[in-house]
Amino acid sequence: MDTEKDVLIEGKVDWKGRTATKNNHGGMRAAFAILATFGFENMATFALAVNLVTYFNSVMHYDIADAANHLTNYMGTGYILSILMAVFADAYIGRFRTVLIAAFVEFLGLALLTLQAHYPKFQPPLCNIFLPTSNCEKLSGGNAVMLFSAIYLMAVGAAGVKAALPSHGADQFEEKDPKEATTMSTFFNWLLLAIVLGGSVSLTCFVWVQDNKGFDYGFGLSMIAMFVGGIILICGLPWYRIYVVQGSSAITEIIQVYVAAIRNSNLQLPEDPSELYEIPMDKEAGLHEEFLPHRDVYRWLDKAAIRSDNIGSSPWKLCRVTQVENAKILLAMIPVFLCSIIMTLCLAQLQTFSVQQGVTMDIKLTKSFNMPPASLPIIPVAFLVVLIPIYDKIIVPLLRKFTGIPTGITYLQRVGVGLILSSVSMAIAGIMEVKRKDIAKDHNMLDAIPVLQPLPISVFWLSFQYFVFGIADMFTYVGLLEFFYSQAPKSIKSISSCFLWSSMAIGYFMSSIMVKIVNHATKAGTKSGGWLAGNNINRNHLELFYWLLSILSLINFVVYLFVAMRYKYRPQSLDAEHEHDHEVHQLRTLKPSM
Structure with missing residues (x-):
């Protein structure tokens, strides 16, 4: 009789190409290496997502709106390319190899970014962009090519990692095994935990180094983190269940x-x-x-x-x-996909304009330590580090007793909670911006230079909007990841996570477009050329922009409720072994009505 360790895993092999076995390969042991890799990748990139806009603005001399658009375009490209990378992984070289190559490409992009940040000859001449009389020279020519080559190499690398790593992690479990299927749900929750743990280091240490020691040192730390993540990925190779390439898309x-x-x-x-x-x-x-x-x-x-x-x-x-x-099934999932886009549109503002709000405020944490404005997301991140294990180990089992649903609440219910919270977050952001500008008016500091004269209001007032959106993150993004993976057809589960990344990509691109539309539509009623135009955020109308997003998010939530109530979850698949059981079940279902 075969022992459990000799049970073969159909369609998956080990690193030497032999059929994977149940006890020797896969499970949480292999998943931990994948989670660690994802954590280090996010450690490398989180600081960039919140602080690149400052780098573009203060070092490369782009206007705030242009700097925000460059960041959201970079983020959006990384997410939208994940579709192409996932198809490439499934049809040609496999998920593990895709992650490995993508990590190397992302490492190269970070190395190039670090090089440019270190040598002044690759940057525009020094100039204080905050001075109203300054006529600072923007980055141009070959140096601009160098900058955008670096960030789009990072975008390609990040696309490969995001496309293939979550599905490679899910490959370590078998859906037909009830025990492993439950563990897979835990894996997705811990995937978010890996993201926030890596992000917490990035948002504190890396951002502090960027702001206080220089962007070159901060980018260098990101490069090292990416290298360590790649090494950990390789170290887990003996334990992986590697999905066999199908040869067709x-x-x-x-x-x-x-x-x-x-x-x-x-x-x-x-x-x-x-x-x-x-x-x-x-x-x-x-x-x-x-x-x-x-x-x-x-x-x-x-x-x-x-x-x-x-x-x-x-x-x-x-x-x-x-x-x-x-x-x-894929067609039925599209409305859910479309309703998730507005969430990232709101997230983009917390990574761009909210950071610029923080630049103008008092960032003192203690008498001798300043809180980098880009580190503000550490507040919801720190909360999530505590909440995710509690949610997975306590709240979900408790809800399961009442609902009978293995995940506590359905995927769509979880997404809905996050969507309504994102609307609340934007409303709070608008209120906080009114308070910040009132302080500036009361102290005659509307034209103050943030670096030299911050407003007498603590940057921690912005923590409310970050806190609420952090909870929304936990519900919506993990819920969407599980929803798309569970509902996607078996043949395209390898690219199911890309539905989430694609919705985020569209959200980032929409942010860039919406900023331009809002500025154009409000140009006539403002001196600066629009609600968000110019470099003086104190003279802008960011609060109106936040409230506009809150209203749009609320409308989106109402539409989502209609979509979610009409959605029918994917039926269980049949196979030859259980065909008879399915027929018996159908007869039992019909019997009472006979």
Whole structure:
């Protein structure tokens, strides 16, 4: 009799290409190396996400709005490229290799950024951009090429890590094993914990070094953190379950359904869905194929599975029922995806304009220590370090007793809590901005230079908006990651996390666009050229912008409620071994109505 350690994991191999075994590979032991890698990657990049806007503004002499747009464009590019990187990982070189290569590319970008920050010859001439009479020269020419080459190398690297690392971590568990499936849910919660632990170091130590010792030293620390993360990833190699590359893109199969449905649009759907095309469900096929029951939704897509003598067997004209059902599931997920975009639009403001608010305020933590404004997100991050284990180990089991749901509450309920909190966060941000500007007016400091004369109001007043948004983060982003991974078809689970990163990418790009639209729309009513134009944030109308985002978020939440209530969760897949059990279950379900 085979022992548990000899149980083979179908479709996964070890680092030498041998079929992975249950006890020797995977599980939390392998996942810890992956979590540590993700933590160090976020340690390297969190400080950049909150402090690059200051670097662009004070060192490279870009206006605040342009600096904010450069940052959000960089962040958005990193997230949107994750789709391409995930498809590449699934179809060509695998997830582990993709992460390894991406980490190296991100390391190169950080090295180039550090080099430019260290040598003045790669920067514009020194100038105080905060002086109203200054005519500072912006970065241009070859030095500008160097800067944007560095940040977009980092964007490509970050895209690969975000696309492949979470799914590589989920590969260490088997969904069909109830015990491992529960542990997988814990893995996603701990994935956020790894992010916040890495982020806490980045937001404190790295940001402090950037502000007090120089950006070159701070970027250098990020480079070292990225290197350590890559080493840890390699060290976990003997324990990984490595997903076998399929050799073709699963996205192609989804596209084939839409193409086939359009090409067969003139055909008549059969009254009996069993007449639609599906391969025979036998044990041999069940090992390698997924089978989903037909659902009476989005019936126009069923035309892709109509059998006809004139169609032939081309996959662009005839698709399996399961393939069609996968396309339906993906289509049903799109409204949830669209409702999640506004969340990142709000997050982008906390990483840009809120940091600029902090620059103008009193940053003294003690008499001898100043709190870097970019370190403000450490407040919700520190809270999450405590809350995540409590939520996973205490709150979820408690909720499970009342709801009977393994995750305590459904994925969509968790997302909804975060969406409404993001609206509250933006409303609080607007109130705090009014208070900050009132202080500036009362002390005749509307034109004060922040570095030389900060406002007599503590930077910790901004912690309220960060605190509320931090809780929203925990609910929405982890909820979305689990939702997309659990609902995505089996064939594209490797790129399921990219739905989240893609929604974040669109949110960052929308932030850049919205800043320009708001400035253009309000140009006539302001002296500075718009609510957010110019370098003097005290003369701007940031509070109105925050309240606008709060209203948009509230409207988005109402739309989301409608979407979430209509959404039907993905049905359980069938396989040859359990086909009989499924048929018995159907008969038992129908029996009372007979």
